[in-house]
Amino acid sequence: AAGVIQSPRHLIKEKRETATLKCYPIPRHDTVYWYQQGPGQDPQFLISFYEKMQSDKGSIPDRFSAQQFSDYHSELNMSSLELGDSALYFCASTFLGAGNTIYFGEGSWLTVV
Amino acid sequence: AQSVAQPEDQVNVAEGNPLTVKCTYSVSGNPYLFWYVQYPNRGLQFLLKYITGDNLVKGSYGFEAEFNKSQTSFHLKKPSALVSDSALYFCAVRDKQDNQGGKLIFGQGTELSVKP
Numbered sequence: 001a002a003g004v005i006q007s008p009r010h011l012i013k014e015k016r017e018t019a020t021l022k023c024y025p026i027p028r029h030d031t032v033y034w035y036q037q038g039p040g041q042d043p044q045f046l047i048s049f050y051e052k053m054q055s056d057k058g059s060i061p062d063r064f065s066a067q068q069f070s071d072y073h074s075e076l077n078m079s080s081l082e083l084g085d086s087a088l089y090f091c092a093s094t095f096l097g098a099g100n101t102i103y104f105g106e107g108s109w110l111t112v113v
Numbered sequence: 114a115q116s117v118a119q120p121e122d123q124v125n126v127a128e129g130n131p132l133t134v135k136c137t138y139s140v141s142g143n144p145y146l147f148w149y150v151q152y153p154n155r156g157l158q159f160l161l162k163y164i165t166g167d168n169l170v171k172g173s174y175g176f177e178a179e180f181n182k183s184q185t186s187f188h189l190k191k192p193s194a195l196v197s198d199s200a201l202y203f204c205a206v207r208d209k210q211d212n213q214g215g216k217l218i219f220g221q222g223t224e225l226s227v228k229p
Contacts, residue, residue: 004156033216033217042203042219042220042221042222043157043203043217043219045216045217045218048215048216055215056208056215056216058216090156090157092157092217098145098164098207098209098215099145099162099164099165099207101147101159101162102147102159102217103159104149104156104157104158104159105156106155106156107155107156109154
């Protein structure tokens with residue numbers, strides 16, 4: 001079965017640079033979530049989209065932005081990168097509905113040096 | 114606000130013994146509860162969920178969880194642990210928005226170590 005696809009899997013950026021992460025949800029899923037997981041931490045919710053509209057916002061820095069496109073893929077744009085942005089970034093997708101399972105991608109490792 | 118707590122940072126069990134990873138929740142209304150497992154440098158894999166119905170939920174890889182409303186708990190269990198079960202386990206609650214569903218709110222995670 002198709003899973004959530006994230007790219008790139010690893011990237012290294014310098015401070016103050018910009019990074020873009022891409023997420024391709026499971027086909028026909030209408031909702032996408034982005035999470036950030038620091039070392040030894042639980043995943044922290046950043047932002048979500050339903051049918052290409054932002055549906056919820058969490059602890060996403062103002063330096064970050066995201067959007068969902070017409071083909072339902074999503075991109076997380078991160079600017080003015082800081083050392084503290086080094087983390088594993090997850091994308092997840094589901095059908096709208098509280099009882100539906102949310103499926104996660106393998107994550108994108110961002111290292112800021 | 115919805116929240117879950119995992120009181121144990123680490124659980125150690127011997128292979129072949131039963132294992133329990135604890136989770137308690139605090140929600141308004143009926144909870145939608147989930148367990149995920151994370152292997153090193155990997156994504157979160159769904160194990161099982163409780164939405165409604167039978168309090169004992171069976172999931173992947175022989176795991177099960179018992180929903181206990183009076184104790185507000187949703188402990189993950191397995192009758193016989195395998196070394197390959199060693200991983201980080203997260204309990205999560207769905208942040209429902211008008212029953213349309215919302216983000217998952219995670220517990221702190223419990224590191225399970227199964228020794229041969």
